Amino acid sequence: MDHTSFLERWFRRAALTVIIIFFMFPIFWIVLMSLQTNETILRSPPSMSFAPTLDNYTAILAGRLDSNVASMGIDFVNNLMNSIILSVCSVAVALALGVPAAYAFARHKFRGSEDIAFTLLSFRFAPPLLVLLPLTLYFQEIGLADTYLGLVWVYQLICLPLILWIVRGYFEDISPDIEYAYRIAGHSWFSTFRKIALPLAGPGIAAAGLLAFIFAWNNFIFALVLASADKQPVTVGALAFVTASGIQYGQIAAAIVLSIAPTLALALWAQRYLVEGLSLGAVKG
Amino acid sequence: MYEKEKDAIGAFLRGEMDRRALIRRLGGLGVTAASAGTLYNMMATSALAADFDWQKHKGKSVKLLLNKHPYTDAMIANLPAFKDLTGMDVSYDIFPEDVYFDKVTAALSSRSSEYDAFMTGAYMTWTYGPAGWIVDHNEWLSDSSKTNPNYNWDDMLEGVRKSCAWNGVPGGELGSADAKQWCIPWGYEQNNLTFNAAMFEKAGVKVPTNLDEMLEAAAAVQAGNDGVYGVGVRGSRSWATIHPGFLSAYANFGEADLSNDGGKLSAAMNTAGSKEFHSKWVKMIQESGASDWSTHTWYQVGTDLGAGKSAMIFDADILGYFMNGGENAMAGQLAFAPFAANPAASAPTPNIWIWSLAMSKFSKDLDATWYFMQWASGPEHGLFGATEMDFVNPVRKSVWDSDVFRERLNKNYPGYVEMHDVSAPGASIKFTAQPLFFDLTTEWAATLQRMVANEVPVDEGLDQLAESMNSQLTEAGLR
Numbered sequence: 182m183d184h185t186s187f188l189e190r191w192f193r194r195a196a197l198t199v200i201i202i203f204f205m206f207p208i209f210w211i212v213l214m215s216l217q218t219n220e221t222i223l224r225s226p227p228s229m230s231f232a233p234t235l236d237n238y239t240a241i242l243a244g245r246l247d248s249n250v251a252s253m254g255i256d257f258v259n260n261l262m263n264s265i266i267l268s269v270c271s272v273a274v275a276l277a278l279g280v281p282a283a284y285a286f287a288r289h290k291f292r293g294s295e296d297i298a299f300t301l302l303s304f305r306f307a308p309p310l311l312v313l314l315p316l317t318l319y320f321q322e323i324g325l326a327d328t329y330l331g332l333v334w335v336y337q338l339i340c341l342p343l344i345l346w347i348v349r350g351y352f353e354d355i356s357p358d359i360e361y362a363y364r365i366a367g368h369s370w371f372s373t374f375r376k377i378a379l380p381l382a383g384p385g386i387a388a389a390g391l392l393a394f395i396f397a398w399n400n401f402i403f404a405l406v407l408a409s410a411d412k413q414p415v416t417v418g419a420l421a422f423v424t425a426s427g428i429q430y431g432q433i434a435a436a437i438v439l440s441i442a443p444t445l446a447l448a449l450w451a452q453r454y455l456v457e458g459l460s461l462g463a464v465k466g
Numbered sequence: 467m468y469e470k471e472k473d474a475i476g477a478f479l480r481g482e483m484d485r486r487a488l489i490r491r492l493g494g495l496g497v498t499a500a501s502a503g504t505l506y507n508m509m510a511t512s513a514l515a516a517d518f519d520w521q522k523h524k525g526k527s528v529k530l531l532l533n534k535h536p537y538t539d540a541m542i543a544n545l546p547a548f549k550d551l552t553g554m555d556v557s558y559d560i561f562p563e564d565v566y567f568d569k570v571t572a573a574l575s576s577r578s579s580e581y582d583a584f585m586t587g588a589y590m591t592w593t594y595g596p597a598g599w600i601v602d603h604n605e606w607l608s609d610s611s612k613t614n615p616n617y618n619w620d621d622m623l624e625g626v627r628k629s630c631a632w633n634g635v636p637g638g639e640l641g642s643a644d645a646k647q648w649c650i651p652w653g654y655e656q657n658n659l660t661f662n663a664a665m666f667e668k669a670g671v672k673v674p675t676n677l678d679e680m681l682e683a684a685a686a687v688q689a690g691n692d693g694v695y696g697v698g699v700r701g702s703r704s705w706a707t708i709h710p711g712f713l714s715a716y717a718n719f720g721e722a723d724l725s726n727d728g729g730k731l732s733a734a735m736n737t738a739g740s741k742e743f744h745s746k747w748v749k750m751i752q753e754s755g756a757s758d759w760s761t762h763t764w765y766q767v768g769t770d771l772g773a774g775k776s777a778m779i780f781d782a783d784i785l786g787y788f789m790n791g792g793e794n795a796m797a798g799q800l801a802f803a804p805f806a807a808n809p810a811a812s813a814p815t816p817n818i819w820i821w822s823l824a825m826s827k828f829s830k831d832l833d834a835t836w837y838f839m840q841w842a843s844g845p846e847h848g849l850f851g852a853t854e855m856d857f858v859n860p861v862r863k864s865v866w867d868s869d870v871f872r873e874r875l876n877k878n879y880p881g882y883v884e885m886h887d888v889s890a891p892g893a894s895i896k897f898t899a900q901p902l903f904f905d906l907t908t909e910w911a912a913t914l915q916r917m918v919a920n921e922v923p924v925d926e927g928l929d930q931l932a933e934s935m936n937s938q939l940t941e942a943g944l945r
Contacts, residue, residue, distance in 0.1 A: 220793050223773040225693060310572075317576035327580070406572040409580070410559035420562035425535050426788035426856075427772065428765050 208441075214434035222430045237435035257436055259411065260418025265443065267404070267414060268397040270333045272390050275340030280386060283345045284378055287352035288360075301345055304338045312338070313406045320407060327408045335403050340393040347392070351385030352378060384453075391451050398444050415440040518614040523834040524553030530838075531573060531584035532558050533566040536788075537653045537821055538585070540855035541842055547850075548841050556838060574599040574826065582829035583839060588630045588820045589705075591648035592899050596634050600824045602646035606836045617840050621862045625894035626651045630822055636900040636944050637726040649822035650843045651861040653851075656816040656893050657714040658885050659803040660771060660786025661778035662796060665691045669777075677715055677746055677807040680780070684754035687777040696754030698767040698779040703915060705907035706763065709897070711780030712747065712914075713817040715807030717896040719743055723907075724898040724939075731900060731944045733935035735910065736928040743807075745924045748917045760915050772796055780805065782819065783886070784858055787879060802881035804888040815892040820861070859886065866890075902942055906935050 185193075214222055216233040241257045286298050316335065317326060325331030359381070360373050368376070379386070401416040419436045422429040532538045538560060545556055559581070561569045570584055574594060586594065594600045606612050607619055619627070628641020630649045638645070661673060666683075669690025674680040684696030700707040713723075721743060725734040734740070751759050756770065768785045770776040772794030779786060783802060790800040806814040823842060829835050841847060848865045851857025853874060865871060866886065875882045897903060913931040916922045922930070939945035 218793060220773075220795055223769065223795070225773065225775055314572060314576050317572065317578065321576075321578060321580075326578075405561075405565055405569060410561060413561075417562070417565060420564045421534055423562060423564055423765065425563060425764070425784075427768060427792065427794070 211434045211437050214430060215438050217431055219427075219429060219431055237431040238439075240432055241435050241439065255418075255421050256411075257415070257418050257421070257439075260413055260415045261439060263404070263412055263418075264398055264414040264416075264440070266329060267332055267336060268394050270329070271336035271340050271397045272344075272394045274333060275337055275344045275393055276386065276390055278337075279341050279344035279389075280348055280379070280382075281374070283348035284352050284374060286345070287349045288357065288378075298345070298349070302342045305342045307338070309338075309402045310406070313402065317407060327412065329412065332404055332408055332412065335407060336397050336400065338403075339396050339400060343393045343396060344386075344389045347389035348382060348385055351382045351389075355381050387451055391447060394447065395444055517616055520552045520614075520837070523831075523837055526831060526834040527555040527557065528582045528831075528835050528838045529580060530556065530558040531570060531581040532560045533585045533821075534560050534562050535585070535821065536856040536858075537851070540851035540857040541847070543855055544847055544850050547847075548838065551841065552837055554834065554837065574828075577828050579826075579828045579830050581826055582831065582835040583823055583825045585652070586649055586822055586824045588649060588822060588895060589709075589897070589903060591630070591822075591824065592632060592901065592903055594824070595632065595646060595648040596901065599827055600648055601827055601832065602648065603650055603825065603839075604647045606832075606839075607647060612833060612836055614840055614844070617844055618862075618864070621845055621864050622651055623654075623861055623863060623866075623890055623893070625890070625892070626654050626818065626820055626861045629818060629820060629895040632899045635729070637724065637729060637731050637898055640895055640899055649820075649824040650839055652821050652823050652843055653857055654818050654820040654859050654861055654893075655782035655784050656814075656818055656859065656886065656889050657710040657781055658783050658814060658816060658889055659778055659780055659805045660783065660789070660800050661803065662771070662774065662776075662799055663801045663880075664799050665694060665774075665777040673803050675806065676809040677743075677750075678809070680805075680807070681746060681750045681753070684750060684778070688754050691777060694774065695756050695770075695776050696778070697750060698756060698762070698770050698776040699751065699759070699781065700764065700767055701751065701755070701759035701762045701911075701915065701918070703760070703908065703912050704763070705904050705911065707911040707914065708907050709817055709819065710782055713896050714805075714815065715747070715780070716740070716743055717817060718807040718811045718815045720808075722898065723896075723910075724900070724935075726898065731898065731939050733906075733932035733939070735935075736932040741925055741928055744914075744917065744928060748914070748924055751918050752920075755918075759918065771800070783882065787856075787858055787882065790879060798878070800879075802879060802885045804885045813892050814889040815894075815896070816889050817896040818893050820895075900944060902938060902944070906938065909934060 213229070215237050216235070217231050218234060218236065221228075221231045241255070244255055244258065282301075286294055313335075320326040320331050325334070355378065360377050363373050363377050364370070398414075399416060400414070404413050405417050415436070419433060419440065422433040422436060532541075542558075548554070548556065559569075566585075567590065570586065570590075572578075573581055573584075574597075577599075586600075591600060595602075624641075628645075630651050631641045631645035631647045632638055633642055633645045659673065665687055666673065669687045671683050671686045671690065672679075674683040680697065686696075688694060688696035699711050719739055721737065721740045722734045724731045735744075756762055756766070756776065758766075762770075764782070764785060767776075767779050767781050768789050771779050771786065772789035772792075774796045786800055786802060789796065791797050804814045806812075823839055825832055825835050825839060843861075845862050845864050848857065848860045848862045849868055849871070852860045852865050852871045853868065858875075860866060860871075872883050897907070910931060913922075913927050917924050917927045936945060
């Protein structure tokens, strides 16, 4: 039974509208910019009236950047592919390693378990540049510099601790009695993990995976230091529109729209899991 | 086809014909400037090959680390000529400028052998050189067996060439006899005036010729044009705020950043002359600068000029060059003028930024890399880039002497050539070379911000700045 008054409902809707406008306006403005030329974007004062153009998207997809002085080659589509490869592979590896590890930390109290778990978490604390410079030397020696494999490995510094700690909390929230009951029925440990623990922790794993994907997608410094230009993600590629001969605002906006599209689509699809998974994993009985 | 044209260019390359005669002859044969440039480059490449064993490193490969820049585009467009000439292969990584120097620092500090040569600014070599990350290029320049006899090192503008050489001693004079050539100049920027001729005309204002006039002109042109501010200069909390117009004007009054007393450095910006200069500069920004001046970098200064939001800039000449083209609202309406801030000075003394090339100490084959370096910084490529691409400003006198190049500039960039000619003799790096350069200069910019915001009076601010700098210099053992 709904006890809220009309006034309260009206205020709630108004507040929601204000919040949506506040958060969505920058994205809306970027989409508008992506449909304009530099000249109309830089008009003073700014105006909402303009003839929309898809030239910025065409330039990005065709790989040509028209700057103030000349036409330069850009490889933004390649940057986009690199981001997809690096983020998907990194999250896949982190899930394959992190979920069983999280289960072990949640269910099996062994000597040094907390120390190991904290050590893995501490990867998140390290300043990236401090880690990357010595790592570059080692990577060069073992042939991992400038390879996708090496980058996916380094991306575990972002993904693995995140997945491990979120999923661990989630496993801890699931009553072990359900698993014990399944074990008593004669099933193995692995079977219990696969058939009981994993499905119950599904929303938490999806939420952790999605968060890890977003963090990996937004990473900037790892590939910049460890790889050459052909393996750079969108975060580095988008800067190609800031050139000595001027800033191509329209093309930057189009690049932003293209680069947030995959994460936005994934987040919208999985938002139910994201909210449910994060809130359940965070509350401990 | 083109046999007569080739004969004419060949005669010019052999010194049998002067430039004007060559242009007249090519014009008579109906050759356009662009075609003439292509033919010249083709012939020059052949001439290069005749005097030097360019094929010595045939089959080898060089990898470059480059910044996304029109200079890079010009080089890439001409790379086939280098490959044909030497039989070498060239690969490259291009990074956006915003992250470029992070990539360079990471590659050099990790002693990566991936890159053989890279683009750099001369200021950066004050860190890279003493750290042992780059070579002293004198070793190759002075070796006639490794350097093409037609390379003509002396053809480089003297101030530019010397600005890339430092002996590594804090406060040491740039280009001194014992200096190491840490990098080879490639293209450079002077700091002078670019102005919107239509706005000046509308306001009935004359182009300023000294700092006092600039203050008046900026205020008058701002008053005479709605929604436009008078003068664009940089203002962000960065060393890059000090080095363009500000230092060029400052040096024109004979003021210095640091004084050098027998190798002991001290801050020199709290002299009476410096205080007077700072007061005028601060007043100019307060009265006629951008309202968000403290965020202005290269990009905002240029964008506002190109969009018609500012009437003039006192910044890099090539920034004005870029804004006078493309889809900028003010394209084709900008003009250029030399600027000597001090009415008593005989000529401008622009501080300069030099995009240079340097060989990494960790390169696997420095001799082969030098073949690329001398080709890329040679007169033939310089002329190709200047006449067919946007390789401005070239660092070689011979390129500036090119009538094709000068006519190209005169056609679309009024006043540019004259501005360069007047300023080039006094153009050099005006900073004192020392290891705390970036820290001290950034602090200078921060103090300038406080003065413009009226958080501190100019006199007091400069005294505080000098005290802080002296303390840092003492701590670093430089004072």
